[in-house]
Structures are given as C-alpha cells and as structure tokens.
Amino acid sequence: MMLRKVEMGMVRLAKEKDLGRINELRKQVNDIHVEGRPDIFKAGFGVELRDYAYTLMNGENSDIIVAERNGEICGMACVDYVHRPETAYGKARSFYHVQEIAVDENYRRQGVAKELLDFMIADTRKRKLKKIELDVWEFDDSAIEFYQATGFKETRRWMEYEVE
Template identity: 80%
Template sequence: MVRFAEEKDLDIINELRKQVNDIHVEGRPDIFKAGFGTELRDYAQVLINGENSDIIVAERDGIICGMACVDYVNKPETPFGNARCFYHVQEIAVDVNHRRQGVAKELLEFMIEDAKKRKLGKIELDVWEFNESAIEFYQAVGFRQMRRWLEYEVK
C-alpha cells in the first residue's frame, strides 16, 4: 500500500532518510555530513505540513518500508525559460531489507497518478553519479537524462 505520510510516520521516515544520507556520505564525504542531526529530522515535518510538498510512504504488512519526499514546483517564465510546472522528487528511500522487491516502483506509480491528478506533466529528480543502483532503476522505469552537472577539481 502506498499513501501520503502522516506526522505519526515521522520516526520511520527519518530512519529511511538516514539510510539515504549514509549512502550519500559514503559516496561523497567531501560534500555530505555524517550523522543525521535535528535539522535534517525536522525537515520531514516541514514537508508533511508544506503547502506544496508531501511525503509518500509505502507499506508492506503495515510496516513502512519506503518513502519519497516530493514537492510541486511552479516556475514562472523568465527571460531565459518558459514557465513550467512539475513534480519534483527530493528524496526516495527503500529500507535496506526491502530493496529489489518492487517498493520503489510502487512509490513511482503512486507519484505518476498523483502528478496526473495535479496536472503536472513531468516528474523530475536528480541523482548522484556514485549511486549506480538508483540510476539503473530510474533508467529502467523510463527516466531519461536531461541535464549534467560537472565538476573540476582544482589542485
């Protein structure tokens, strides 16, 4: 079952978010901070209570085993670009014990239906290059690359 999160879900949501943070810390310790402090924990509540954001959770046998933090973006026209509205996935996590069991796909299917209801024609997200399993999943379900960020290390 996939549904919108409630405040009573925050503890398990933050456990899942910490798993994602740990992956990022391991992949890029030069960018991401180890640990999962109060500000990171409190951000989940901001999303649940936000006017243009939500957290979606996936349950198996009544236990939350996956989640996605999303926001609904409305970018006005600028001299450089057209106005556009889209569904933005900030974070997606599946508990380590439930990976490769269809949980992320269920979350995505829920997001697709929710995006349709909101009349948002695209779902966008970004992913770090070190997160190869996430990239493989996103490509397998139909996401395609639309932009690249590059870095140059000055020595």
C-alpha cells in the first residue's frame, strides 16, 4: 500500500472502513453540484451514490485516496486509470483520471487538496502514466482556481445550448 506522509497529515489509499466518511465528503460535493446545476444533479445522496464508492474501491482500475489530519479523514479523491485503445479518430492513450475530489468544508484552504494532488502525481509517475485528467463544472469557481493554480491547463470545453 502506498503511503505518503505530508507536513500536516497523511494521504493514503482508502480502506473499506473509511467508506462512511468518504461518502460524507462525496455528499458535500454533490450538494455543491445540486446548488450549481439543479437541472442536472439530484438532491440528497441515495444508495446508488453510496454504493458507487465501494465499486471504485474494489475496481481493478480505480481507487479512492484519502487525506487525514489528526486521524480524521478530511479529504478524498476517486480516481481511475484509463487505458483507451486506438480508434479511427485517436491514438491509444493511458492517463490518470480524477472522477471526484472533495475536501471537508471545515478543512478547505488548508492544503488538503494539494496534499491529495501531490499523492496523485506520485502515483501517476509510479504507474508510468504521463497525464492526470479531470473535468470541472463552470460554476465551481474555487475548484477551477485551485486547478489552474496547481498547473492544470484547459484542453477542451463542453458546451450546451438550451432549446425552449
């Protein structure tokens, strides 16, 4: 198991006993999404969303990473390792994909997300992958600011057209 000690805490791969706290953090993120796009995201945090964390933790090409401070899980990231074959449109490629990242509202702006990112960068290198990819909703200004400040670059945009 990969462990990485950091100044303020520890970042590690999640264990099954962590799932309750992980889902508390995932619900905080879901609430942000519901507030930002109530036309897309469902309020609440049903069984299907809770069970998805278990699926990721036990997946062959996915993991959940947690950040701890004083023994309390204060952040997490759901990641998967994507291997896409060549198609008529694109070359074969592999990358580290961040599905979700969450920091407890009481720990934000304290370096937890950076600790998670540092772990992911080291893990990406260990897996001999060259890129970390993620997507972020336009309404999530603080996430966009964090990603840009840590070196992520915008590579494409999803756009929509509302037809009434």
